[in-house]
Amino acid sequence: MTQAKQTTNVFSPWLNRDNKPLIKFENITKKFGDFTAVENFNLEIYEKEFFALLGSSGGGKSTVLRMLAGFEQPTSGKIWLDGEEISNTPPNERPINMMFQSYALFPHLNVWDNIAFGLKRTKKRMASSDIKARVEEMLRLTQLEKFASRKPHQISGGQRQRVALARSLAREPRLLLLDEPLGALDKKLRQETQFELMDIQEKTGTTFVIVTHDQEEAMTMASRVAVMDNGKLLQVDTPNNVYEAPNSTYVANFIGDINIIEGEAKIDAEGLLSIHYSETAAPIQTENTNNQIHDGQSVSFAVRxxxxxxxxxxxxxxxxxxxxxxxxxxxxxxxxxxxxxxxSGQVISAQMTNILRTGQQEFTWDDEVWLNWNDTAGIVLTR
Known part of the structure; x- marks a missing residue:
């Protein structure tokens, strides 16, 4: 699993709870008829974060993004931007831009004019010299100077993605929303573009909120990740903590590959925890890091x-x-x-690198083997 670049973010405000959030969702519920798309959603996003809403299709993450953009209104609850409630503020009156998966570039305009389009239509008209300076700044930022005169069909998919990004950033929004922005790119280009987005976000200091179902994408780019399922927020944390310390079996299964072994918790007189999962196999020994576990409780043991x-x-x-x-x-x-x-009959996965070294054992089909891990390798989950 690729690790996010944790130490180079422009600012890590969630580490200091004295900072006020830029965005706050307060008890948000969104219904479409009888269907509840988002339920009792509470979340804070801080300035200069690269924040990811992660979940499977239909989990509610895009609905959250559309409410933040103003394209949908909450059924109940409030959305705050920099201390001001914006729940019913029209999209064009919010200092927010949104970048769509389709990019929505104007095919008859060249790259330069696509980037300049929004600048020419601001309420406070910009001088031509200011528009020119801002477009050239965006071209440099996204490394598109050589393509300024080309039309969208004359450049690659990755370059079109950067044009859309440059256009979205040109008006200096407080917040940029990205809805599956890399979905149309092939794997290699998607991986390259992830790091480009991270670098641009750091250089501009703009708060980015990305919606994705791609766990590797979220883990690579985001400073924090919110995992959603069925309209509910399950866990919000740094990529490292979501991966190493998932708070539920759903999050554990959704983030990366993992083995889940169901069993019964046993706690001895000295407080040591073991998981009994088979009548014939020795129990699993593990650290007791969950104070809510009691003797005889049904639990899940998760190990990568x-x-x-x-x-x-x-x-x-x-x-x-x-x-x-x-x-x-x-x-x-x-x-x-x-x-x-x-x-016990359960099949689990183990991963080993293929680096040749003296004494390395080789394994093949039908080999009888022993699996080993230390008592801090796994995590015990109760839900």
Whole structure:
């Protein structure tokens, strides 16, 4: 999983709770007839953040974005921008721009005129010299100087995406909304554009809010991520914390690859926690980091594939040794993913890099192996 660039954001205001949020959703509910698209939604977004709304299709994230843009009004609740309620403010009166997946460029205008279009239609008319300076600044920012005279059909998909971004930023909005902005690009170009967006956001200091169902996209670009499902906000945190410490089985399953083992919690007299998941296999030993877990409770133990080590012999020095049989192998070049069937019948995944080194063990189909991980590798979830 690609890690977000945590240390180079222009500003990390969520670390200081004394800062007032730029955007605040307060008890927002949005209904379409009998259907509730967003339910009791509360969220704060701070200035200069690159914030991601992440979830599967139909989860409510685009509805949240459209309410923020002013294209939809909440059924109940309030939306605040910089301390001013904007729940019923028309879109054209909000200091917010939105960049759509389709880019919506004017095909008859060249790149320069596409970027200048909004500047020529502001309430307070800009001087021609100011428009020229602003467009040239946007061309430099998005590295489009050589393409200023070309029409949209004469440039690549990635370049069209940058034109749309330049046009959105030209009017210096307080907030830029991006609705699946990279969905039309191929994988390689999408990955390159992610870093370009991060660099542009840092240079401008504009608050970005992106809607995406692509977890890698959110984890790469965002300073914080909000995971949504069925119109509800499940978890808001940094990419690292959402990945390493999901607060539910849904978030754990949605973010990256993970193994979920259902079992019963047992807490001994010294407070040590173990998960009993099979009558024949040894219980899983793990740190008790959840104070709400009690003895005999049904829980889920979650462990990432890259935190499991495969060995041909049991290593009794490690707290967890689970026996299994390799039933599938996926070779991905730099790493391989192994599917191992446990004695309990459950199949779990383990991931190992393919870096050749002295003494490295090789595994193949139908090998009987031992899976090892330490007692801090997994997390115990109660919902």
């Amino acid at each position: 594939p890259e935190k499991i080590w495969i060995a041909k012999e049991q290593d009794v020095s490690l707290p967890n040794n689970v026996k299994g049989l390799i039933v599938d192998i996926a070779y991905l070049g730099n790493l391989s993913i192994y599917h191992i069937k446990l004695e």
